[in-house]
Amino acid sequence: MLENSQEEFVSVEELRRVNKIRRDFVANVSHELKTPATSLQLLAESLVDIIDEDPEQARFFAHQLKSETERLGRLITDLLDLARLESEEKVAAPKPVDVRGVLLAVLSRMRPPAHQKDITLTWKRLGPSEDYTIQGNETNLTSMFSNLVDNAIKYTPPGGRIEVTGEADDLGVTVRVSDTGIGIPQKKLSRIFERFYRVDKARSKETGGTGLGLSIVRHVAENHGGKVTVESKIGEGTTFTVYLPRG
Numbered sequence: 594m595l596e597n598s599q600e601e602f603v604s605v606e607e608l609r610r611v612n613k614i615r616r617d618f619v620a621n622v623s624h625e626l627k628t629p630a631t632s633l634q635l636l637a638e639s640l641v642d643i644i645d646e647d648p649e650q651a652r653f654f655a656h657q658l659k660s661e662t663e664r665l666g667r668l669i670t671d672l673l674d675l676a677r678l679e680s681e682e683k684v685a686a687p688k689p690v691d692v693r694g695v696l697l698a699v700l701s702r703m704r705p706p707a708h709q710k711d712i713t714l715t716w717k718r719l720g721p722s723e724d725y726t727i728q729g730n731e732t733n734l735t736s737m738f739s740n741l742v743d744n745a746i747k748y749t750p751p752g753g754r755i756e757v758t759g760e761a762d763d764l765g766v767t768v769r770v771s772d773t774g775i776g777i778p779q780k781k782l783s784r785i786f787e788r789f790y791r792v793d794k795a796r797s798k799e800t801g802g803t804g805l806g807l808s809i810v811r812h813v814a815e816n817h818g819g820k821v822t823v824e825s826k827i828g829e830g831t832t833f834t835v836y837l838p839r840g
């Protein structure tokens with residue numbers, strides 16, 4: 594009898610906790626969506642007011658409108674990706690994926706933005722194995738590595754270096770994305786995988802970040818039965834390590 598009532602007590606607590614997480618999430622999402630929605634409205638109003646009198650200023654507002662709209666679009670895409678990943682405990686219908694192929698495709702897409710910031714982006718295979726095949730979801734893996742490399746570019750000052758390495762063995766594939774960027778304070782490291790958590794809110798907004806990238810990374814790694822870890826030193830750089838089992 595006592596055991597049962599204790600069990601019930603635990604489940605009510607658990608329910609409260611889950612409800613609180615859900616409420617916080619809805620509040621966060623509403624806040625994150627309200628900010629760009631408000632700026633879109635203000636920019637559109639300003640544009641309408643001056644379009645005939647000051648074409649130069651109007652052009653400026655139009656560009657601002659475009660970049661705010663893009664940011665809102667990224668936020669919605671990231672939210673939808675995250676919702677989809679959270680609803681799947683593990684990869685649905687996994688297929689053989691060549692992780693090295695995925696990485697090389699991501700790197701070739703990221704080379705122009707890296708080059709624009711004068712950042713060197715290199716790839717290195719470590720160890721003798723040439724077999725990078727795992728059972729997984731290619732789209733999700735592409736989104737995970739794109740987020741990591743994109744962050745490395747965003748948080749590395751011009752002239753820096755990003756090195757991506759891969760190492761495969763019988764059990765799985767380990768990928769490291771290392772940068773010579775600004776680094777993350779030690780005491781913030783445990784929080785960066787939380788949704789909407791940013792070390793420096795202003796900087797993240799400036800670079801167009803949504804604060805959801807690393808939550809997506811963690812979910813993709815875990816849905817594949819793997820994990821992601823991070824090491825960082827302020828002013829020296831950051832390394833994210835993703836381990837993916839063969840599956």
Ligand code: ADP
Nearest residue numbers: 744745748785791792797802803804805806807
């Ligand atoms: P964002 O969209 O803000 O980049 P993320 O979830 O991708 O959101 O990352 C969360 C926070 O972790 C970022 O706001 C940034 O402060 C920090 N961060 C992520 N990657 C790096 C990196 N390579 N170097 C330094 N800081 C990073």
